[in-house]
Amino acid sequence: MTHPTVSIVIPVYNGSDFLGEAIDSALSQTYSNLEILVVNDGSDDRGETERIALSYGDSIQYFSKQNGGVASALNLAITHMTGEFFSWLSHDDLYTANKIEREMKALFEADNAEAVVYSDYAVFTDDPAGAVPIRLPGVPPEHFRYWITVENRLHGCTLLVPRTAFARAGMFDINLRTTQDYDLWFRMASQFEFIHVPEVLVKARSHSGQGSHTMGAISLGECNTLLTSFINQLSHREILAAAKLPLGEAYREIGLGMYRRGFVEAGKAADQLASSYTGPSSGGFMFNDSNSVAQLRSRIIGAIRRKVPRELKALVRPLLPRPVEMHAAHGDDTSTLRQKFTEVYEKNIFGGRVSRSGEGSDLVQTAVIRRELPKLIRTLGVKTFVDAPCGDWCWMKETALGVEFYTGVDIVEGLIEKNRQEFGNASTNFLCLDLAVGELPRADLVFSRDCLVHLPFEDSLRIIANFKRSGSTYLLTTTFTGRERNDELVGKASFWSPLNMRLPPFNFPEPILLINEGCTEEAGQFADKCLGLWRLDDIEGV
Secondary structure, X not given: OOOOOEEEEEEEOOOOOOHHHHHHHHHOOOOOOEEEEEEXXXXXXXXXXXXXXXXXXXXXXXXEEOOOOHHHHHHHHHHHOOOOEEEEOOOOOEEOOOHHHHHHHHHHHHOOOOOEEEEEEEEEOOOHHHOEEEOOOOOOHHHHHHHHHHOOOOOHHHOEEEHHHHHHHOOOOOOOOOOHHHHHHHHHHOOOOEEEEEEEEEEEEOOOOOHHHHOHHHHHHHHHHHHHHHHHHOOHHHHHHHHOOOHHHHHHHHHHHHHHHOXXXXXXXXXXXXXXXXXXXXXXXXXXXXXXXXXXXXXXXXHHHHXXXXXXXXXXXXXXXXXXXXXXXXXXXXXXXXXXXXXXXXXXXXXXXXXXXXXXXXXXXXXXXXXXXXXXXXXXXXXXXXXXXXXXXXXXXXXXXXXXXXXXXXXXXXXXXXXXXXXXXOOEEEEEOOOOOOOOOOOOEEEEOOOHHXXXXXXXXXXXXXXXXXXXXXXXXXXXXXXXXOOOOOOOOOOOOOOOOOOOOOOOOOOOEEEEOOOOHHHHOOOOEEEEEEEHHHOOOO
């Protein structure tokens, strides 16, 4: 292996906005023995994508095909490439100039021409110079399949793949629209070593037009199916070696991780395997039929509330059982919640590299909010602002709200004290309160992002009722608009479930407006994550 040819493959669909930048980054590689293949996957943008590709002349190879999805475009390029190695570049991402050279060097150093190389990457929205690095841990090759099952941080465009891997492991599955990459990497990892280069070699662009955003519902279903398959395919030897736990406990840890990431079906699969080795779960991971009963009851009540004419609601309301009353006996008390979320911050359970509130609170995932929230505040004429919960203020400190008085509320005492010392002043105050029962200040706008998703229904409903009791005007809160049902948290150890606030047991009316956050977490399965605005007086039944 002296100086083998590397084929850089750029699949594109309606990519006139960023395609030129991607091709330029491929042409700027310091490794010289390259070929660049651009595959137009049936773009319908009046020839704009094709015009940009053809403008590069003989410096690239251009192919055009009917639309069939990114997997089919990649497969077409693989059949036409002459290189000994394959490197995928999305049309909206960028390579650093030394990407190919550095990964080829890693192959030489490993003395393994049939290894797959991957690297760290960075994520940006507008300016590549401000990209936020994503550092990967680097795992032993024998643990790689376990790692991509329990985490979702590998970026496909960082990989350098020997051509022989496709002959032995197969091609990209054209039936998968959003998970075709992880499916193939998992298959390859059973036959090929994956070697980590701890350097940022790809800059990944985050924007609302990505397939991971536009196919969020498909992505969620595919991820659940794929991860369930991974869990079932992992050998006991792989799990025991990587998890370093007894088999039953290891499956429970996998299940807990799936639930926290929002993959409920995959979590159930892991929990069932755990039960087969250790007996039924005592930790409360399994779903309970009472949840279905409660949801059915909430749907019926919600439907009645929506159908009752406004002028009769005052007469009918006393006859309708309130969700808060239905769930009140089961909610966590203040001490339990405080202990739970104190542990989250102290142990960094959400795994955030920048913020202990998790990846959703870093500067990449909050870029849209930091831009749109001040605009909304100006539009509504908001003077007083309650942030509940405020978390560690990682991204809020970078946001120019423009309000006269800000109050941040959280249940974790140490966090509030830290925020007071670092950020408190005459116009910025922090309070340690239980949002369900504490006396909240009256505000023009209550901002409650990523709060209710971490709580059982009964606690969420109590918090909403407390927001209303505060006499505040507006509520801006997280809602997942593409969800068709709300699932109760699956046990005391579970921390997260996406909620659509229009559905039972909440039954919110149509929002005044929605701000799509542009969430790219977990391969875009949360592309429907929004902030919804409601007048608190319009929220009934809590």
